[in-house]
Amino acid sequence: MNNHAASLSLASGRIWWVIAAAVTALCLATLWSMTQGEMPITYRAALTQLFKPENSVEGFVIWEMRLPRVLTGAFAGAGLGMAGVIMQSISRNPLASPSLTGVTSGAALAMVGGYIFFNLSLSWMLLAGTLGGFAAALTTFSIAWKTRLDPTHLVLAGMSVSLFCAAGIMTLLVAAANEANGLYFWLVGSLADRTWDHFDLLYLWVLCGLLAGLLCFRPLNLLAMDEEVCEMLGLSTRRWRLLLGIIAVVLTAATVAVAGPIAFAGLLVPHIVRLAIGNGHYSNHLTALPLAALVGAALICSADALAKNQGVPVGIVSAILGGPLLLWLIQTQASV
Amino acid sequence: MLYPLTRLLCRTGALLYLMGLATNGAASGFPVELVDSRGKTVIIKKEPENVASIAAFGADLMAAFGREVVGVSSMNNKLPLYLQPRLGSTVDLGSAHETNLERLTELKPDLTIGLRTYTEPFQNQFEKIGAFLAYDFISLQDSLDAVVSSSRALGKAANGEQLNQHFLATLDAYQQHAPGGLSALFIWHWGDIPWTYYDHHMTVELMRALKVDNALGASPTPKMANPHAAVITMEQLLALNPDVILSFQSGDEPIAYHPVWQRLKAVKNNRAYRVGDHYPQVHGPIARELVLKEMAHIFYPDQFSEPEGIPDSARFKPSQFAKP
Numbered sequence: 001m002n003n004h005a006a007s008l009s010l011a012s013g014r015i016w017w018v019i020a021a022a023v024t025a026l027c028l029a030t031l032w033s034m035t036q037g038e039m040p041i042t043y044r045a046a047l048t049q050l051f052k053p054e055n056s057v058e059g060f061v062i063w064e065m066r067l068p069r070v071l072t073g074a075f076a077g078a079g080l081g082m083a084g085v086i087m088q089s090i091s092r093n094p095l096a097s098p099s100l101t102g103v104t105s106g107a108a109l110a111m112v113g114g115y116i117f118f119n120l121s122l123s124w125m126l127l128a129g130t131l132g133g134f135a136a137a138l139t140t141f142s143i144a145w146k147t148r149l150d151p152t153h154l155v156l157a158g159m160s161v162s163l164f165c166a167a168g169i170m171t172l173l174v175a176a177a178n179e180a181n182g183l184y185f186w187l188v189g190s191l192a193d194r195t196w197d198h199f200d201l202l203y204l205w206v207l208c209g210l211l212a213g214l215l216c217f218r219p220l221n222l223l224a225m226d227e228e229v230c231e232m233l234g235l236s237t238r239r240w241r242l243l244l245g246i247i248a249v250v251l252t253a254a255t256v257a258v259a260g261p262i263a264f265a266g267l268l269v270p271h272i273v274r275l276a277i278g279n280g281h282y283s284n285h286l287t288a289l290p291l292a293a294l295v296g297a298a299l300i301c302s303a304d305a306l307a308k309n310q311g312v313p314v315g316i317v318s319a320i321l322g323g324p325l326l327l328w329l330i331q332t333q334a335s336v
Numbered sequence: 337m338l339y340p341l342t343r344l345l346c347r348t349g350a351l352l353y354l355m356g357l358a359t360n361g362a363a364s365g366f367p368v369e370l371v372d373s374r375g376k377t378v379i380i381k382k383e384p385e386n387v388a389s390i391a392a393f394g395a396d397l398m399a400a401f402g403r404e405v406v407g408v409s410s411m412n413n414k415l416p417l418y419l420q421p422r423l424g425s426t427v428d429l430g431s432a433h434e435t436n437l438e439r440l441t442e443l444k445p446d447l448t449i450g451l452r453t454y455t456e457p458f459q460n461q462f463e464k465i466g467a468f469l470a471y472d473f474i475s476l477q478d479s480l481d482a483v484v485s486s487s488r489a490l491g492k493a494a495n496g497e498q499l500n501q502h503f504l505a506t507l508d509a510y511q512q513h514a515p516g517g518l519s520a521l522f523i524w525h526w527g528d529i530p531w532t533y534y535d536h537h538m539t540v541e542l543m544r545a546l547k548v549d550n551a552l553g554a555s556p557t558p559k560m561a562n563p564h565a566a567v568i569t570m571e572q573l574l575a576l577n578p579d580v581i582l583s584f585q586s587g588d589e590p591i592a593y594h595p596v597w598q599r600l601k602a603v604k605n606n607r608a609y610r611v612g613d614h615y616p617q618v619h620g621p622i623a624r625e626l627v628l629k630e631m632a633h634i635f636y637p638d639q640f641s642e643p644e645g646i647p648d649s650a651r652f653k654p655s656q657f658a659k660p
Contacts, residue, residue, distance in 0.1 A: 038575035057574070057599075064595050065571050115527060119589045121658055122528075182527020185567070193528075193570045193594060311567075 018276045018291060022298040026074065029301040033070050034062060036308055064195070072194040072202060073304045073314070074297040076259045077269075079206040079251035081296020082213050082289050084266035085273070086248040089220050089285065090241045091151040097267035098252040100154070101245060102161030106136020107256035109165040109172075112183055116176045126201040129257025136161050137249040141242055149241040189262035189315025191304045198258045209251035210293055216244055217285035224283055262300065262315050264322030269296045271329040368488050373452045373472040373481075374459070380467050383491040384447035390435050390462075392416040392613070393473060394449035395423065396620020397486050400499060406443045409435060411613055412586040418614040418626060418650040441465050449486055453562075474564050476541045479619040480504075499621045506625060507545055510632050510640070516547030518635055520580040520602075521573075524565065524616060528592035530583075532568040536561070539582075539618045542628050548635055551576040570596040577601050580635060581608040583655055584615050590656035597657050609634055612650030 034046035039061045041049070049062040083098035091100065098104065110132020114120040120128060141149065143157035173183065185192075219240040222230055230237050252266070273291050274282040282288045300314065303321065307314040368380045388407040389395045395408040395415075399422040407427040408415055415423050427443060430436040433454040440448070445466050452470040455462060462468040469489060471482040480500050487496020522539050524531045533540045534555040544550060555563065568576075574596050581602040583591065591597065602608045611630070614623040629643035630652055 038569070038572040060595075060599065061571060061574065065574075119587065122593055182525070182529035185529050186527075195595060197593070 012281075014277050015281060015287060015291070018273070019294065022291075022294045025298040025302050026294075029298065029305045030070050030074075033301070033305045033308060034066050036305065037061065037066065065193075068196045068199045069191050069194045069304070069308075070301060072199045072258060073191045073300045075199070075202050075206045076191070076255040076262065077265060077296035077298070077300030078293035079202075079209060079255045079296070080262065080265040080300070081269035081273075081292040081294075082210055083248040083251040084268075084270045084296070085285070085288050085292040086213060086220065086244050086251075087266065088270050090149075090223055090244050090248075091154055092224070093151060093155060094271070095267070096155065097264075098248050099162065099261065099266065100158040101249055101252075102136035102140045102158050102165060103133040103249045103252045104256050104261040105162040105165030105169070106139075107133035107253055108187060108261060109136070109168045111186065111257065112169050112172050115183060116172050122197055123201070126198065126254070126257045130201070130205070130253045133253030133256055134249060136165055137245070137253070141245055145238070145242070148238045149245070154241070154245075185313055186260040188313045189260035189318065190313035191259050191300075192308075192313065194258065202254050202258045205250055205254035209247055210290075212247045212250070213244075213289050214286070216240075216247065217289060220244060220285040220289075221283065260313075260315060263319040264326060265296060265300055265318055268322050268326050268329070269299060271326065272299070275329055275332060365488070365491060365493060368491075370469065370485050370489055372469045372485065373478075374456065374470050376470075378467060378469055378489075380447065380489045382446075384445075384467070384489065386443060386445045386447075386466075387490070388429065388440055388443060388445035388448045390429065390432050390448065390450035390455050391471075391473060391619075392419065392617035392623065393451070393471070393482060393620045394486065395419055395426065396617075396622045397449075397483060397490075399423075400621040401487075401490065401492055401495060406445055407440060411617070414613070416613055416617060416623075417647060418612055418623060420647050420649065437461055437465075447489060449489075472561060473617075473619040474538065474561050475536050476538045476624075479538055479624055482619060483621055503621065503624060503628075507542070507628060510628060511545050511547070513639055514546040514548075514632065515636055515639060518547075518580060519549040519551045519576075519578040520582060520635070521551050521568075521576060521578045522615065523568070523581060523583045525583060525585040525591060528594075530568050530573065531565045533565045534563070537564045538624070539615050539627055539631075542618070542624070543631060543635075546628075546632055546635055548580070548631075551578040570594050574599060579605075579607060581655070582611045582615065582631070582634070582652075583608065584611055584613070590658040593658040603655075603657070606654060608655040609652045610655045611652045612646070614650060 031043060035041050035043055041058055041061065045058055046062060049059045053059045053063055080098060087096045087098050087100055088094055107129040111125060111129040114125050114128040140158045140161045144154040147153040219235060222233060222235050223237065223240060227237060269292050272295055273288055277287065277291065303317045304314040307317040366380065366382050370378050372378055386406045387394060387398055389405050390409045395405045396419060398405050399419055404422065404424060405426055407429040409429045409432040415426065415428055427439060429440055432451055437458065447467045448462050448465065450462065450468065450470045452472050455470050459468060459470065469486065472478045483500055484496045487493055520543055522533045522543065532552045534552060535544065535550050536555060540550045577600055579601055597603050614626055618624050618627045626643060626646055630646065632640035633642045634652060
């Protein structure tokens with residue numbers, strides 16, 4: 001009994017350490033991003049402009065350029081982090097990510113189509129991307145519905161839809177009448193030049209998704225168990241997988257529309273959280289879900305600060321750092 | 337008696353024939369041996385009749401000589417707009433980086449002039465179709481070299497030299513009358529991503545010759561011709577804040593919305609302009625003169641009048657910005 005209490009205390013201590021580390025990283029990345037850029041702004045001036053904005057170029061840069069970029073990154077990271085945990089739980093697959101549902105490719109296809117055929121304005125483009133993500137994900141769910149959203153079939157259906165959308169994107173890019181090269185930056189995943197218009201489209205979806213995800217922590221805990229046990233406990237696995245999958249899509253679709261498909265974020269964050277707090281606490285989604293959102297926000301903001309410093313899209317930094325980090329995490333977990 | 341006379345006539349005839357050949361050959365100067373930007377020696381055996389161009393340059397040079405190319409590459413599915421009246425029956429060969437080789441083969445050009453970076457991967461195919469010359473088109477020197485070299489290939493070496501001399505004299509005259517004291521950027525929009533040109537791109541070189549500072553400046557790798565342009569963030573644009581902005585955009589849509597645009601000096605003073613496709617394809621003799629004269633008017637409207645001879649579709653106009 002004493003051992004159990006000690007292990008619980010140790011684990012809860014680790015949770016607080018994770019929270020502290022993520023909040024620190026988030027604050028440092030935010031502060032760094034506020035000072036980094038073409039316009040030299042000191043930390044002091046950045047803090048002054050943040051809390052007491054003036055009608056100056058510095059105030060404009062902080063409030064109209066750097067702050068919306070950081071907030072968009074934080075919300076995108078939070079959404080992708082939580083969506084990653086949900087997808088890995090409902091598919092019982094540690095290699096699952098939000099893009100598994102086809103939402104990423106669907107959003108990308110809609111954005112590329114919107115640009116090439118309709119030359120949509122920013123707001124309509126973002127909306128088109130979000131709706132495209134939903135359409136692709138719903139197609140995946142409807143294909144896998146017949147097999148009770150069995151995890152294997154869900155993965156296969158998601159892959160098929162993603163491949164179909166990827167083929168569509170390539171076809172459109174090749175056949176584009178206009179110069180579509182700018183779209184490659186978005187397709188890599190970028191937070192450069194994001195404005196309040198981008199943030200406005202994103203935050204409501206992410207807030208709703210985060211709240212809905214948290215409210216569904218119990219079914220997520222149960223879905224980690226054996227299928228038959230779930231049925232015996234009266235849990236309709238098919239319905240809950242669908243609902244939770246839709247929550248993951250809500251969290252991802254607008255994120256992809258606003259920031260592009262930022263590779264590895266949704267895949268990596270659940271592994272970081274699992275390694276940090278241990279499998280026991282990770283299986284309690286009331287802990288894992290908000291932690292994943294926090295770690296995701298810190299990860300994307302830090303990656304974007306680095307990307308901004310290097311003048312490359314955040315998707316490139318995320319892929320360069322995320323790949324080796326994921327391999328290391330998998331190896332570490334295997335040896336635990 | 338007749339035999340020696342016949343022999344004399346035959347000998348005279350043969351001599352005259354040989355002299356004629358020699359004179360003909362000397363006048364046209366063929367065969368011509370050239371070295372293009374690939375460093376490859378190309379021999380043009382006789383004066384080309386059918387010329388194709390995988391870049392606006394070849395069509396531009398031919399138009400300067402009062403001739404028409406059989407085919408030319410397009411940019412965003414449009415043949416060079418600034419050459420439109422001169423491209424009557426010219427066939428569209430597709431995008432420069434993806435030339436329609438079947439269509440080109442069908443046209444049977446005996447000379448194809450191309451942009452090296454895009455045509456090099458397919459150079460063997462081009463060479464099977466006919467003589468092929470590939471040039472770099474980045475700097476003013478590239479333009480001068482390509483005009484001389486291509487003119488020789490067309491049997492008009494002296495005309496090519498004249499074109500260059502005329503242009504350099506015009507440039508000098510414009511430079512002397514340019515008051516200076518301005519900064520500018522030449523931007524190419526790809527989607528909502530703006531790219532800006534460094535000092536060594538020819539359009540920017542002409543801009544600088546007109547005593548206008550390129551706000552972006554020189555490339556960080558000055559010894560390399562590429563990259564000659566770089567992606568620019570909106571924050572960088574705000575930091576550079578030039579007096580004049582020249583934008584090239586493939587479609588007709590307004591510039592993508594971003595709050596920075598309205599804070600720029602050039603936009604506030606109505607000095608942000610959309611320019612035609614001759615600005616990025618500036619290396620031909622017609623394009624370079626149009627760009628020089630039009631830019632001089634854009635920068636200094638009081639000193640330089642608007643040039644004539646630019647089709648309306650290619651003429652500069654004020655930039656339009658999308659609404660949020």
